[in-house]
Amino acid sequence: MTPITRRRAAQLAVMGGLLDAERPRGILDTVKRLGRVQMDPTAVVARTEHLVLYSRLGAYERSALERLMWKDRKLFEYWAFIVPMADLHLCRPTMKRVLIRDSSRGRYIRRWIRDNAAFRRRLLRDLGRRGPLKSREIDDASSVGDTSGGWNDGRNVTRMLDVLWAMGEIAIVGRDGQERVWGLARDWYPKATRRTTQREVAREILEKQLAAKGLARINEFGRAFDGRPAGWEAALADLLREGLAVPVLVDGLRGQFYAWGPLLERRFRGRTAVLSPFDRLIHDRTRALELFDFDYRLEIYVPPAQRRWGYYVLPVLRGERMIARFDAKRDPANGSLRVLAVYAEPGASPDDARAVAREIRSLARWLGLHTVDYERVPRGWRTELES
Numbered sequence: 001m002t003p004i005t006r007r008r009a010a011q012l013a014v015m016g017g018l019l020d021a022e023r024p025r026g027i028l029d030t031v032k033r034l035g036r037v038q039m040d041p042t043a044v045v046a047r048t049e050h051l052v053l054y055s056r057l058g059a060y061e062r063s064a065l066e067r068l069m070w071k072d073r074k075l076f077e078y079w080a081f082i083v084p085m086a087d088l089h090l091c092r093p094t095m096k097r098v099l100i101r102d103s104s105r106g107r108y109i110r111r112w113i114r115d116n117a118a119f120r121r122r123l124l125r126d127l128g129r130r131g132p133l134k135s136r137e138i139d140d141a142s143s144v145g146d147t148s149g150g151w152n153d154g155r156n157v158t159r160m161l162d163v164l165w166a167m168g169e170i171a172i173v174g175r176d177g178q179e180r181v182w183g184l185a186r187d188w189y190p191k192a193t194r195r196t197t198q199r200e201v202a203r204e205i206l207e208k209q210l211a212a213k214g215l216a217r218i219n220e221f222g223r224a225f226d227g228r229p230a231g232w233e234a235a236l237a238d239l240l241r242e243g244l245a246v247p248v249l250v251d252g253l254r255g256q257f258y259a260w261g262p263l264l265e266r267r268f269r270g271r272t273a274v275l276s277p278f279d280r281l282i283h284d285r286t287r288a289l290e291l292f293d294f295d296y297r298l299e300i301y302v303p304p305a306q307r308r309w310g311y312y313v314l315p316v317l318r319g320e321r322m323i324a325r326f327d328a329k330r331d332p333a334n335g336s337l338r339v340l341a342v343y344a345e346p347g348a349s350p351d352d353a354r355a356v357a358r359e360i361r362s363l364a365r366w367l368g369l370h371t372v373d374y375e376r377v378p379r380g381w382r383t384e385l386e387s
Contacts, residue, residue, distance in 0.1 A: 001256070002248045018033060042312070046330070046367060122141050127183060134181055171189060273316070277314060310327025321345075324348060330367055
């Protein structure tokens with residue numbers, strides 16, 4: 001068992017997350033190495049998938065992402081994530097399991113799809129005959145309404161589209177603004193060129209996820225979209241035997257971690273980066289607290305009176321330390337990025353304040369905004385931020 005410090009553990013996480021000085025080569029390289037990039041429509045500053053890529057690449061052309069998804073078909077959308085098309089085979093088992101899951105939701109979906117078999121056939125026939133369609137262009141021909149609760153309760157077309165998408169029968173083939181455009185999967189996804197075994201799928205999932213984490217406990221990696229892939233224990237044993245997964249103990253933290261072997265000997269060179277509130281580096285609150293002493297909570301869905309930091313708060317990483325967070329809002333009418341509040345993390349210095357200012361100015365330029373307007377700032381930071 002290899003002992004490492006918490007600082008080194010944080011560095012491994014940063015390197016695995018592609019947030020060190022060795023930047024990835026482009027959008028496709030970033031998504032391939034991260035495995036998946038979460039999507040979210042909230043765009044107070046920018047959509048989260050754009051911010052995640054910006055954090056890794058710096059200023060990039062956002063239209064290039066659209067081209068890779070909808071023209072080149074190098075990326076696809078699945079379960080609110082952007083996934084490399086080269087990893088489609090890793091999603092196929094999840095697609096096949098949609099109607100056989102032994103859970104209350106699985107049983108409900110199975111029954112609902114059976115009761116609406118004619119609706120399913122008609123929808124697939126319409127997509128084949130008419131070509132790609134938006135949901136509002138599809139008639140509700142359901143026999144039994146959706147009563148599963150939540151946002152889609154009673155929205156039968158949306159429910160059918162989501163289920164057939166999860167099953168891999170249809171695919172998102174474009175977007176019109178925020179609206180998804182649907183087409184037949186057989187016309188969109190490439191045909192499989194080879195068969196992969198369960199063990200090969202499990203191996204790739206574990207390998208990709210541990211590499212993207214840098215280090216993690218066993219319950220923090222190695223999951224398909226719907227849970228553990230069959231054969232994951234054997235796949236982990238393979239990674240251990242080959243030295244790609246290395247058991248480590250982190251000073252001051254409980255439990256055993258696995259580090260991505262190729263990173264253990266790599267020298268850390270950090271940089272400063274603004275993170276999306278949905279960034280996977282800080283997505284797990286416990287992990288963020290353990291590795292970075294960073295107590296972070298996404299407050300978008302918290303009532304305003306109960307928010308501690310703000311609505312859309314972006315952390316700032318410098319090296320392996322979190323140095324600040326700021327609540328921001330894009331104001332395109334005035335060509336400004338409004339920074340409603342900046343909060344310094346414990347131990348942050350005036351030099352850290354200057355690094356924060358540089359990153360906020362760079363972010364504003366990338367967004368096409370000419371000015372940054374600060375409101376609440378830490379004591380002693382205004383000069384550094386506005387100079």
